[in-house]
Amino acid sequence: MVVLSEKYPIDAPITHRTRHIPLTARPMDFIYFCFFASHLTASLVIDLQWLYPRSLVPGPMRALLEYYIKFSNDPLIGALAGMKDSSSLTWFKTFITLEGIFQIPVFIVGLGALWHGCKKIYPLLLIYAASSATTTLPCIIYLFSLPRPIAQTTIFEHAITYEQLMILLLGYVSFFIVPFIMVFDFGNRVYKLILKGLEAEDQKLD
Numbered sequence: 716m717v718v719l720s721e722k723y724p725i726d727a728p729i730t731h732r733t734r735h736i737p738l739t740a741r742p743m744d745f746i747y748f749c750f751f752a753s754h755l756t757a758s759l760v761i762d763l764q765w766l767y768p769r770s771l772v773p774g775p776m777r778a779l780l781e782y783y784i785k786f787s788n789d790p791l792i793g794a795l796a797g798m799k800d801s802s803s804l805t806w807f808k809t810f811i812t813l814e815g816i817f818q819i820p821v822f823i824v825g826l827g828a829l830w831h832g833c834k835k836i837y838p839l840l841l842i843y844a845a846s847s848a849t850t851t852l853p854c855i856i857y858l859f860s861l862p863r864p865i866a867q868t869t870i871f872e873h874a875i876t877y878e879q880l881m882i883l884l885l886g887y888v889s890f891f892i893v894p895f896i897m898v899f900d901f902g903n904r905v906y907k908l909i910l911k912g913l914e915a916e917d918q919k920l921d
Contacts, residue, residue, distance in 0.1 A: 738829065744829045744832070748830065751822045751825050752822075752826060755822040755823070758814055758819060760780075763814065764795070766812070780792070784796060786882075788879045788883075790858075791807050791858075794807070795807070800873065807857075813850065817846070818847065821840070821843045824839070825840055828840075837904050838901075840897060840901050841901040841902055844898045847890070848891055848897075858875070858880060858884065862874050863875070
C-alpha cells in the first residue's frame with residue numbers, strides 16, 4: 716500500500732518517520748498535478764480575462780486571447796471577450812465566475828497538496844471534480860448544438876465548422892474527462908479513509 720505524507724500521533728515512536736512517496740511515483744496524482752498546473756495557466760491567461768479590468772490586461776495577453784478565438788472560433792470564450800454575442804450565455808458567465816472564485820484557489824492549494832501527498836485535500840478535490848465535470852458538460856453539449864456556418868454568417872453569430880468543433884473538443888473534453896475520473900478516484904479514496912476512521916474508532920471503543 717502506498718503511504719502518503721501525513722502527520723503521525725504525538726505518542727508515536729520518535730524513530731517512526733513519515734515516508735514521502737515522490738509525485739512521479741504516484742501516477743494518478745502526477746496526472747492531476749499536471750492538469751491543475753495547465754488549467755491554472757489557461758484560466759488566468761484566457762478564461763478569466765472577462766473578469767479583469769481591461770486597462771490592467773497586458774497587450775500580449777489580450778493578443779493571445781484574440782488569436783485563440785480567431786483560430787478556434789470558440790463561441791463561449793469569444794462571447795466573453797466581446798467578439799461574439801453573449802446575450803444568451805449568462806449560464807457560461809456564471810461558470811467562469813465560479814471558476815475564478817472556487818477553482819483557482821483549489822488549483823493552487825491542490826498543487827501543493829498533491830506535491831506533498833497530503834490526504835487531507837481529498838474531500839476538497841472530490842468536491843472540485845464533481846463541480847468541474849458538471850459545469851463543463853453543458854459547454855460540450857452547447858458546442859455540439861451549434862450549426863455549421865453559411866455564407867451570410869457574421870463573426871458575432873455562433874456557428875462553427877466541423878474542423879473547429881474538433882479543435883474545441885480537444886480542450887473541452889479533456890477538461891471534462893479528468894475531473895470525471897477524479898470523482899471516482901477521490902470518491903474511492905475518501906471512502907477508504909472513512910472506513911479506516913471507523914475501524915480506528917471501533918478499536919478505541921473495544
